[in-house]
Amino acid sequence: MATEDLSLLKAEAMTQSTLAAVDHLPVMPLLICFVFGSVLLMLRRRVDLHPVLAIPGLALLLATDIAILWQVWTNGTMTLMLGGWLPPFGIAFTIDMMGALFLTAAGFVALACGIYAAASVDPVERRFGFYPFLFMMIGGVSGAFITGDIFNLYVWFEVMLIGSFGLIVLGSRHEQLDGATKYCFLNLVGTTFFLIATGYLYGLFGTLNMADIARKAAAMEDTGPLLTLVSLYFVSFAMKAAAFPLNSWLPASYHTPRFVTSALFAGLLTKVGIYAAIRVMLMIFPPERAELSVVIAWVAALTMLIGGLGALAQSDFRRLLNYMVIAGIGTILVGLALPQLPAGTDTGPIAIGMSGAIYYAIHSIIVMTALYLAAGVAAHLTGSSSLHEMGGLWRHNPLFAGLVLVLFFAVSGLPPFSGFWPKLFLVRATMSADMPWLAAMVLFSGFLLTIASARVFALGFWRSLPAAVDAPNDDERARIVGERFSAAGPEKAASLIPLLMLTAFVVIAGVWPEWLLQMTASATAGVLDPSGYIDSVFGGRP
Numbered sequence: 001m002a003t004e005d006l007s008l009l010k011a012e013a014m015t016q017s018t019l020a021a022v023d024h025l026p027v028m029p030l031l032i033c034f035v036f037g038s039v040l041l042m043l044r045r046r047v048d049l050h051p052v053l054a055i056p057g058l059a060l061l062l063a064t065d066i067a068i069l070w071q072v073w074t075n076g077t078m079t080l081m082l083g084g085w086l087p088p089f090g091i092a093f094t095i096d097m098m099g100a101l102f103l104t105a106a107g108f109v110a111l112a113c114g115i116y117a118a119a120s121v122d123p124v125e126r127r128f129g130f131y132p133f134l135f136m137m138i139g140g141v142s143g144a145f146i147t148g149d150i151f152n153l154y155v156w157f158e159v160m161l162i163g164s165f166g167l168i169v170l171g172s173r174h175e176q177l178d179g180a181t182k183y184c185f186l187n188l189v190g191t192t193f194f195l196i197a198t199g200y201l202y203g204l205f206g207t208l209n210m211a212d213i214a215r216k217a218a219a220m221e222d223t224g225p226l227l228t229l230v231s232l233y234f235v236s237f238a239m240k241a242a243a244f245p246l247n248s249w250l251p252a253s254y255h256t257p258r259f260v261t262s263a264l265f266a267g268l269l270t271k272v273g274i275y276a277a278i279r280v281m282l283m284i285f286p287p288e289r290a291e292l293s294v295v296i297a298w299v300a301a302l303t304m305l306i307g308g309l310g311a312l313a314q315s316d317f318r319r320l321l322n323y324m325v326i327a328g329i330g331t332i333l334v335g336l337a338l339p340q341l342p343a344g345t346d347t348g349p350i351a352i353g354m355s356g357a358i359y360y361a362i363h364s365i366i367v368m369t370a371l372y373l374a375a376g377v378a379a380h381l382t383g384s385s386s387l388h389e390m391g392g393l394w395r396h397n398p399l400f401a402g403l404v405l406v407l408f409f410a411v412s413g414l415p416p417f418s419g420f421w422p423k424l425f426l427v428r429a430t431m432s433a434d435m436p437w438l439a440a441m442v443l444f445s446g447f448l449l450t451i452a453s454a455r456v457f458a459l460g461f462w463r464s465l466p467a468a469v470d471a472p473n474d475d476e477r478a479r480i481v482g483e484r485f486s487a488a489g490p491e492k493a494a495s496l497i498p499l500l501m502l503t504a505f506v507v508i509a510g511v512w513p514e515w516l517l518q519m520t521a522s523a524t525a526g527v528l529d530p531s532g533y534i535d536s537v538f539g540g541r542p
Helices: 002-013 021-042 047-076 098-118 123-129 131-148 152-167 174-205 211-219 224-241 248-251 259-284 286-291 293-312 315-334 349-382 398-411 419-430 437-462 474-485 489-511 514-528 531-538
Strands: 078-081 092-095
Touching: 021 047, 021 078, 021 131, 047 078, 047 098, 047 123, 047 131, 078 531, 092 098, 092 131, 092 211, 092 224, 092 531, 098 123, 098 259, 098 349, 098 489, 098 514, 123 131, 131 152, 131 259, 152 174, 152 259, 174 211, 174 248, 211 259, 211 531, 224 259, 224 286, 224 293, 224 349, 248 315, 259 286, 259 315, 259 349, 259 514, 286 293, 293 437, 315 349, 315 419, 315 437, 315 514, 349 398, 349 419, 349 437, 349 489, 349 514, 398 437, 398 489, 419 437, 419 489
Parallel strands: none
Antiparallel strands: 078 092
């Protein structure tokens, strides 16, 4: 009898339906990352083959991400239950519009950084696993955007942390090890909070499936335990995203590895924390998020302020960019801090604000990656990333300087580039929510970043190469920069091609924003009303 009951339970918990080929798309980014990473690890002695294999692998990953985005855009949220188990028994890979947008942006910057690394990463660091660690980190990032299980969100955080820790210590210089210690310790503290909160969540709901939790949380009458739970998650995600006052680890560590590694970190790692905060706090626990909205608003404002002032205080190009990343995180958090949407409506401050916040997150992934890569090119050409020692870049390569100028306009939120539209939406939403002080902080933060950007461009690009460079006169210093710009073609091309790719997005999303605004509006609607997400997981089953 017991055997018959077990068989009956198993039959009720497993599906017997056959999946179409397109239904397997959600797992493909992970397979690509780990297959290519494993192959490159086995070929660790043939470092000459690493870029040859890695760049097509990253291109395949981006193509798969775009296919997922198109499938979600045309047919709605996708769900794959691993092992044929029905929810909530099995592990779900669920991709809605927000997840697909973040996933595609991650694949895009991974490809750009893979191309850049072909010229900037030396054979020794390839031998020690740069590209395998890159695929591992991107696999963790992709898994976080794909998973529909909150414990597996924690697992993918850990996979991402392992890959990123491997990247940050490559080279084993003293400053790298110092930065890696701070980075790893504080991120482990954040994941510890995450694990504690997840254990508490399982004790409350008896499930880890996000769709199942969202259904059960909406039916709970006692919200006291949920407010404690959401507060724990907010602390964890704020630390991952480098929000004030948990942001000190980022400027202490992101300037220590190679520029391409810093670019990957700045573009992706903090955005995973932001994505998780939106997914857990707004989609699963919206009433509790609303109760914390004032706290989130102050965290957002202070994060923007610290980021802007910190950028003004720096004399090193890359350290300055560290604070620009922090300011961008504060800007995204503004959308999460807006008042709750009234019941029965589909418009309001939070709908406008979250659309702007998701748009800004995608913009920040692209533009911050591009700026770190540009800082690497500038440091290579002038011999330093210090603003006291840079100069002459506009005269010797107007194309490169023009690309950087576009990126500075975008990060400052100036038209007609991609940073303008999301800030416009956020200001409009905060004014509609009767929060003019927060709108003023968004604008003031943009003003500070504009000043910081102008300072970098004036000192590092517009003026002549300073006398600090070891050359007897201005002509000789100019000749040094000219020779560096006209050096071997492959290295120059591998540096500028990813910058052209990323800057093209910044221009297109600014001049023609409608397509991305439609996608971010769809992503926002899916988060504010998770019924489509839940139906995708449960397929209409009660």
